[in-house]
Amino acid sequence: MPEQIRAIRGVRDILPAEAPTWQTLEAAAREVFEPCGYRELRLPLFERTELFARGIGETTDVVEKEMYTFQDRSGESVTLRPEATAAVARAYIEHGLFTQPKPVRLYTVGPMFRYERPQAGRYRQFHQVNVEALGEAAPALDAEVVGMLMAYFARLGLADRLALHVNSIGDAACRPAFRAALAAHLEANLGRLCEECRGRVARNPLRVLDCKKPDCQPVIEKAPSILDALCGPCREHFDRVRAYLDALGLRYEVTPRLVRGLDYYVRTTFEVLTGELGAQNAVAGGGRYDGLIELLGGPADPGIGFAIGMERVALLLGPRPDPAAAAVLLVPLGEPALRRCLALAQALRATGVPTEVAYGGRKLRGELERANRLGIPRVLILGDDELAAGVATLRDMRSGEQRRIPLREAVAVLGGGPAAAGDRA
Numbered sequence: 524m525p526e527q528i529r530a531i532r533g534v535r536d537i538l539p540a541e542a543p544t545w546q547t548l549e550a551a552a553r554e555v556f557e558p559c560g561y562r563e564l565r566l567p568l569f570e571r572t573e574l575f576a577r578g579i580g581e582t583t584d585v586v587e588k589e590m591y592t593f594q595d596r597s598g599e600s601v602t603l604r605p606e607a608t609a610a611v612a613r614a615y616i617e618h619g620l621f622t623q624p625k626p627v628r629l630y631t632v633g634p635m636f637r638y639e640r641p642q643a644g645r646y647r648q649f650h651q652v653n654v655e656a657l658g659e660a661a662p663a664l665d666a667e668v669v670g671m672l673m674a675y676f677a678r679l680g681l682a683d684r685l686a687l688h689v690n691s692i693g694d695a696a697c698r699p700a701f702r703a704a705l706a707a708h709l710e711a712n713l714g715r716l717c718e719e720c721r722g723r724v725a726r727n728p729l730r731v732l733d734c735k736k737p738d739c740q741p742v743i744e745k746a747p748s749i750l751d752a753l754c755g756p757c758r759e760h761f762d763r764v765r766a767y768l769d770a771l772g773l774r775y776e777v778t779p780r781l782v783r784g785l786d787y788y789v790r791t792t793f794e795v796l797t798g799e800l801g802a803q804n805a806v807a808g809g810g811r812y813d814g815l816i817e818l819l820g821g822p823a824d825p826g827i828g829f830a831i832g833m834e835r836v837a838l839l840l841g842p843r844p845d846p847a848a849a850a851v852l853l854v855p856l857g858e859p860a861l862r863r864c865l866a867l868a869q870a871l872r873a874t875g876v877p878t879e880v881a882y883g884g885r886k887l888r889g890e891l892e893r894a895n896r897l898g899i900p901r902v903l904i905l906g907d908d909e910l911a912a913g914v915a916t917l918r919d920m921r922s923g924e925q926r927r928i929p930l931r932e933a934v935a936v937l938g939g940g941p942a943a944a945g946d947r948a
């Protein structure tokens with residue numbers, strides 16, 4: 524027997540039973556973002572490696588060790604996208620979207636790829652809903668974007684199970700001094716940091732603030748706070764963002780240790796955390812990235828956005844009712860009846876009633892068992908004699924009750940009405 528070929532580690536199939544959950548996540552994105560003026564952008568799954576290396580930052584974990592990078596047949600280095608923001612910025616520049624009235628509001632949904640250690644809620648292919656607002660620096664836009672993120676979770680009924688954390692990580696004017704002060708503090712306590720953090724002190728000291736290891740916590744707790752180091756304009760920006768978040772009635776915590784794993788962020792950063800998924804507690808994260816578009820060869824346009832981790836939200840949401848589940852099974856007991864049932868099924872489906880037809884081969888009892896297993900609430904049985912008399916037998920699978928109905932009323936009886944809707948719920 525040939526050996527079975529399995530999916531790659533950390534790469535999951537989304538099976539039909541999960542489809543209603545995923546469709547809910549995608550529909551909610553459209554329903555919440557489009558009324559706010561966000562338009563969908565569909566991007567390629569791979570880009571030139573240079574885009575991510577420059578955009579995300581050479582010393583980030585993502586670029587240093589998590590990218591799926593390979594040479595294509597012409598020898599060009601390409602990378603499966605580990606995130607969408609750099610690619611959105613590339614498209615914004617490449618297609619001259621910056622000439623449109625600003626902010627340019629975009630969203631995109633799809634898979635990302637990171638070579639991380641797989642565990643519950645962390646995968647090597649995962650999916651994000653990504654939102655970006657480009658070309659506008661006003662702090663009110665930060666609040667719009669964060670407010671929309673929380674509206675998304677509210678739409679899914681998850682708001683009470685999530686906590687919003689916000690921070691400012693300063694900009695090129697104030698962060699270098701903070702970075703130096705932080706590095707000095709970490710340097711002085713090098714022996715009390717985990718091995719990974721020791722390596723980070725020189726290259727990317729801010730990332731140490733994000734370490735979850737218990738050993739590092741005492742040093743992190745004593746570290747200087749970025750909020751004490753913000754320059755005047757960054758402080759004012761952050762104060763105004765908070766005032767607008769308050770105006771929106773949003774509950775949030777200011778978390779000065781909140782740093783993000785990608786280098787392009789300035790000023791506002793935020794994350795949405797859950798206590799329900801163990802170590803993978805971030806369901807969404809984002810922030811401002813003024814400077815990224817310029818770094819990628821475009822105009823000096825600012826930007827802000829976020830990405831939602833769909834696998835993690837799917838875990839929180841759990842299974843959803845299946846809209847494609849059959850509401851009725853038609854069981855013909857003969858060839859003329861089958862022909863009638865095929866036409867009847869078509870008419871029912873056209874009115875929005877998911878309908879299945881038994882194609883024969885099984886006895887009536889077998890079909891009823893199958894309807895039970897599939898959870899189909901009603902079965903319409905049509906024998907050739909009944910067909911000749913213009914009637915059919917309607918069976919309620921829960922009560923086992925059967926009644927005769929006129930065939931020409933079948934669509935009216937089975938379709939659309941309150942009884943049918945109740946049956947499906």
Ligand code: HAM
Nearest residue numbers: 606608645646649805806807808809810828829830832
């Ligand atoms: P990120 O924090 O790297 O940000 O990812 C955003 C979210 O994607 C995380 O909070 C998490 O829910 C999910 N996620 C990340 N890695 C994995 C994984 N390996 N498995 C499952 N879920 C994962 C960004 O990607 C930025 N581009 C967000 C952004 C947009 N900033 C501005 N605009």
